[in-house]
Amino acid sequence: MLDMGIIRQVNSGMYSLLPLGLRVLQKLEALVDSEMTKAGAQKMLLPILTSATLWNRSGRLKTIGSELFTVEDRHKKLYVLNPTYEEAICELLAGIIPITSKDLPLKLYQISRKWRDEMKPRLGLLRGREFVMKDLYTFDTNLENAQNTYNKICESYDSLFKQIGVDYVKVIGAAGIIGGSLSHEYHYLSDIGEDTVLLCQSCGYSVNSEVLNLSSCLKCNNNLSSHSAIEVGHTFLLDTKYSKPLNATFLDGPKPKPLVMGCFGLGLTRIIAAVVEILSTNEVLRWPNNLAPFNVCILTPKKGSKEEIAAPYAEQIFGILNELNVDTIIDDRIHLTIGRRMFDANRTGYPFIIVIGKTASNQNPMFEIHDVKNSTRIDTNIEGIINYFNNQDINREIKQNEAVV
Amino acid sequence: MLDMGIIRQVNSGMYSLLPLGLRVLQKLEALVDSEMTKAGAQKMLLPILTSATLWNRSGRLKTIGSELFTVEDRHKKLYVLNPTYEEAICELLAGIIPITSKDLPLKLYQISRKWRDEMKPRLGLLRGREFVMKDLYTFDTNLENAQNTYNKICESYDSLFKQIGVDYVKVIGAAGIIGGSLSHEYHYLSDIGEDTVLLCQSCGYSVNSEVLNLSSCLKCNNNLSSHSAIEVGHTFLLDTKYSKPLNATFLDGPKPKPLVMGCFGLGLTRIIAAVVEILSTNEVLRWPNNLAPFNVCILTPKKGSKEEIAAPYAEQIFGILNELNVDTIIDDRIHLTIGRRMFDANRTGYPFIIVIGKTASNQNPMFEIHDVKNSTRIDTNIEGIINYFNNQDINREIKQNEAVV
Numbered sequence: 116m117l118d119m120g121i122i123r124q125v126n127s128g129m130y131s132l133l134p135l136g137l138r139v140l141q142k143l144e145a146l147v148d149s150e151m152t153k154a155g156a157q158k159m160l161l162p163i164l165t166s167a168t169l170w171n172r173s174g175r176l177k178t179i180g181s182e183l184f185t186v187e188d189r190h191k192k193l194y195v196l197n198p199t200y201e202e203a204i205c206e207l208l209a210g211i212i213p214i215t216s217k218d219l220p221l222k223l224y225q226i227s228r229k230w231r232d233e234m235k236p237r238l239g240l241l242r243g244r245e246f247v248m249k250d251l252y253t254f255d256t257n258l259e260n261a262q263n264t265y266n267k268i269c270e271s272y273d274s275l276f277k278q279i280g281v282d283y284v285k286v287i288g289a290a291g292i293i294g295g296s297l298s299h300e301y302h303y304l305s306d307i308g309e310d311t312v313l314l315c316q317s318c319g320y321s322v323n324s325e326v327l328n329l330s331s332c333l334k335c336n337n338n339l340s341s342h343s344a345i346e347v348g349h350t351f352l353l354d355t356k357y358s359k360p361l362n363a364t365f366l367d368g369p370k371p372k373p374l375v376m377g378c379f380g381l382g383l384t385r386i387i388a389a390v391v392e393i394l395s396t397n398e399v400l401r402w403p404n405n406l407a408p409f410n411v412c413i414l415t416p417k418k419g420s421k422e423e424i425a426a427p428y429a430e431q432i433f434g435i436l437n438e439l440n441v442d443t444i445i446d447d448r449i450h451l452t453i454g455r456r457m458f459d460a461n462r463t464g465y466p467f468i469i470v471i472g473k474t475a476s477n478q479n480p481m482f483e484i485h486d487v488k489n490s491t492r493i494d495t496n497i498e499g500i501i502n503y504f505n506n507q508d509i510n511r512e513i514k515q516n517e518a519v520v
Numbered sequence: 521m522l523d524m525g526i527i528r529q530v531n532s533g534m535y536s537l538l539p540l541g542l543r544v545l546q547k548l549e550a551l552v553d554s555e556m557t558k559a560g561a562q563k564m565l566l567p568i569l570t571s572a573t574l575w576n577r578s579g580r581l582k583t584i585g586s587e588l589f590t591v592e593d594r595h596k597k598l599y600v601l602n603p604t605y606e607e608a609i610c611e612l613l614a615g616i617i618p619i620t621s622k623d624l625p626l627k628l629y630q631i632s633r634k635w636r637d638e639m640k641p642r643l644g645l646l647r648g649r650e651f652v653m654k655d656l657y658t659f660d661t662n663l664e665n666a667q668n669t670y671n672k673i674c675e676s677y678d679s680l681f682k683q684i685g686v687d688y689v690k691v692i693g694a695a696g697i698i699g700g701s702l703s704h705e706y707h708y709l710s711d712i713g714e715d716t717v718l719l720c721q722s723c724g725y726s727v728n729s730e731v732l733n734l735s736s737c738l739k740c741n742n743n744l745s746s747h748s749a750i751e752v753g754h755t756f757l758l759d760t761k762y763s764k765p766l767n768a769t770f771l772d773g774p775k776p777k778p779l780v781m782g783c784f785g786l787g788l789t790r791i792i793a794a795v796v797e798i799l800s801t802n803e804v805l806r807w808p809n810n811l812a813p814f815n816v817c818i819l820t821p822k823k824g825s826k827e828e829i830a831a832p833y834a835e836q837i838f839g840i841l842n843e844l845n846v847d848t849i850i851d852d853r854i855h856l857t858i859g860r861r862m863f864d865a866n867r868t869g870y871p872f873i874i875v876i877g878k879t880a881s882n883q884n885p886m887f888e889i890h891d892v893k894n895s896t897r898i899d900t901n902i903e904g905i906i907n908y909f910n911n912q913d914i915n916r917e918i919k920q921n922e923a924v925v
Contacts, residue, residue: 117623119616125567126599131612134562134628157539162530162650163568163633164589184569184591186601188649189637194531196591207536211524217855218522223539228568232594244593245567450622 118448118459121400121408128236128244130384135408135463140247142406143383144226146278147249154271156222156251161203163227164194169202172360184230184244196230199293201353201378204252205361208374214365216256219374220264224251226383238307240388241345249381254374256367258354261375265297265352268379272301272348275381280403281390284344286312286321293351293378301348301381303389308345315339345389350379391464399487400464409444411436411504412465414456416475418449425475428482432469432500441504461487467507469500523853523864526805526813533641533649535789540813540868545652547811548788549631551683552654559676561627561656566608568632569599574607577765589635589649601635604698606758606783609657610766613779621661621772624779625669629656631788643712645793646750654786659779661772663759666780670702670757673784677706677753680786685808686795689749691717691726698756698783706753706786708794713748720744750794755784796869804892805869814849816841816909817870819861821880823854830880833887837874837905846909866892872912874905 121136132140148158164186170176176183176195184196197203204223208214214221229248236244251268255261269285276283281303288300300323302312311324317337322329324341332339355373358364364371387406394401404410415429416422429445436443444465446456453470460468466487474481474494481494484503495503526541537545553563569591575581581588581600589601602608609628613619619626634653641649656673660666674690681688686708693705705728707717716729722742727734729746737744760778763769769776792811799806809815820834821827834850841848849870851861858875865873871892879886879899886899889908900908 126571129567132565134564137564159539159542160537162534166531186589186591221522
């Protein structure tokens with residue numbers, strides 16, 4: 116294997132996801148898909164280019180024009196490289212006639228790349244110009260039902276963030292360029308964050324400082340603490356803000372009514388960048404176990420070393436761990452020392468490293484298991500490896516749930 | 521469930537993949553991923569926008585300029601919405617230093633959307649302006665090794681097309697805008713195809729008529745037959761055509777040498793459109809079994825019907841089929857008649873339909889299994905359903921293989 120790294124900047128604010136980086140994204144996508152399926156949402160894919168005419172109709176071509184990448188085709192028709200898809204999804208539903216109240220709630224989402232022509236892209240994937248986002252749009256008959264749907268999706272978000280396992284906060288959000296009547300944000304607290312959130316340690320009230328700039332809690336009057344934070348999710352109850360101008364309606368009686376809408380974003384590449392920033396140290400890259408590109412990296416003996424004879428154990432251990440559904444990779448760059456590959460493994464962020472080292476060629480072969488997070492090492496035989504990973508609360512291979520529509 | 525269909529045109533040559541359509545794409549992607557992993561290729565993701573500077577360096581900004589969608593950012597820097605990624609992948613490898621002969625062959629692929637500003641988009645997904653493509657790039661030390669890699673990838677393509685199960689032909693290809701020293705194309709024969717391929721029934725020689733316009737076989741002099749065909753895959757042995765101008769080199773001694781390159785495209789949305797076109801009739805949409813959005817659709821009794829009491833069998837049968845890894849959906853639009861939903865199911869292309877009909881409320885409940893492809897129907901009980909799907913050569917849920925790098 117060629118150690119290419121995780122991501123690589125290509126242009127200002129634009130990154131390649133290298134094979135290990137893409138694996139992280141795919142694991143996060145599988146977690147998101149699973150939660151969305153449980154919430155009754157259906158996955159789809161909208162074209163990346165949307166006619167600027169629609170953005171004109173919603174009024175956003177003007178209001179956020181300078182942040183939009185646009186493309187003109189050979190017939191001089193203008194398209195927007197979408198940062199978000201409210202216009203496009205409304206236009207789609209406007210063309211599906213008739214939608215009736217029996218079809219609602221309807222929940223449609225996609226995971227795809229989005230664009231925003233930031234003035235100053237910075238902090239790597241945290242504020243890129245091209246990024247991967249999950250965007251879900253929900254449609255209901257009235258505001259009360261839409262609020263119920265909204266609450267359920269917030270529960271899905273909570274479940275997702277708990278599975279990722281990095282502490283997060285949910286705060287009252289700023290409606291920003293999306294608008295609507297109610298909004299929440301999901302944040303990771305971090306010194307490098309560009310948002311500021313205010314938290315009440317007493318009653319749990321929490322708000323983005325852009326919404327209200329308070330020093331004491333609105334609810335219980337206790338002190339609020341202020342924290343830098345990275346916004347990774349944002350939910351909006353939009354009401355009919357987009358469905359009205361874009362004619363996305365349903366039938367419930369003779370006259371079409373505008374659909375009542377919610378939208379729910381998750382910045383997937385931003386989540387990836389944020390959790391790595393929060394969990395890592397200067398020496399060791401660290402992923403949440405269920406997002407690590409692989410959970411175990413096996414280091415084979417260096418070519419020409421005394422223990423080279425033990426090399427076949429790599430495949431044996433690999434096979435065993437696969438049987439246990441432990442996501443494993445072999446670093447077979449046998450022209451490099453174990454030390455050098457250990458350095459690379461720490462830089463990649465595998466939670467566990469198994470070294471086939473000197474004692475592997477003993478009569479009773481022993482292997483090193485390194486738990487990177489806890490900086491522990493144990494030496495054990497094959498049976499010990501089986502027991503160790505049978506007992507670990509590590510990531511099992513994520514099976515994508517089948518969607519039940 | 522709301523029956524939204526499979527795909528929907530949004531703009532000329534641009535389509536939304538609706539939930540059922542996206543499932544088809546995901547199944548095809550899983551087949552492709554599995555073949556690529558077996559071939560030792562690693563999946564990654566390059567930014568969709570590539571600097572026009574690179575396209576200038578390869579000379580293609582001029583040669584295919586009018587078919588490129590381009591974007592200017594707020595700093596007036598020009599980007600290309602890539603139709604293909606030879607420039608981008610070479611630039612990436614040029615930045616990874618040093619690549620040595622020990623790292624080769626290197627095989628990197630992505631599955632992503634690509635763009636081509638066609639003068640006249642037509643035939644739906646067959647010739648769209650936005651499409652989903654798998655593009656693989658391989659890198660070797662010399663032409664002989666690159667030719668070996670090329671042959672292996674062609675074997676992967678053969679294996680993939682056999683799994684899809686629709687007859688295809690592999691012909692000598694036209695190098696076109698990609699160039700290089702050797703090229704093959706994979707085609708489905710179809711009257712609506714825009715290519716013409718010449719086939720020798722005697723010795724198997726086959727060629728795109730753009731390459732050579734022959735009436736008799738070059739190899740055995742027998743007659744060639746001429747067929748309209750849809751190109752769905754294209755492979756190129758590129759040699760150093762792109763690696764040289766873009767400085768993608770490796771070390772094998774003191775002096776860097778240009779990597780010897782191959783590239784291998786597969787039009788995923790085009791495959792989907794082509795197989796449906798070939799397999800379907802006027803009345804019934806038909807998918808290859810391993811690409812159907814679901815393999816079985818269960819129709820529940822209509823609301824208010826005598827057999828409504830048998831509705832709970834739907835969940836029971838659904839559970840059983842899931843246990844058998846048969847990909848199943850329930851059409852629970854109980855306000856519609858069975859006949860209407862049967863019509864929709866045939867239009868969607870489920871290979872099997874199970875109806876919970878009149879005899880389902882008998883003391884010994886019986887259900888209808890419709891095999892759409894063979895236009896057969898049998899009536900059987902739950903045990904009969906289990907036996908039926910245990911014996912069918914239908915698609916099992918596709919498990920994505922873990923990549924071993």
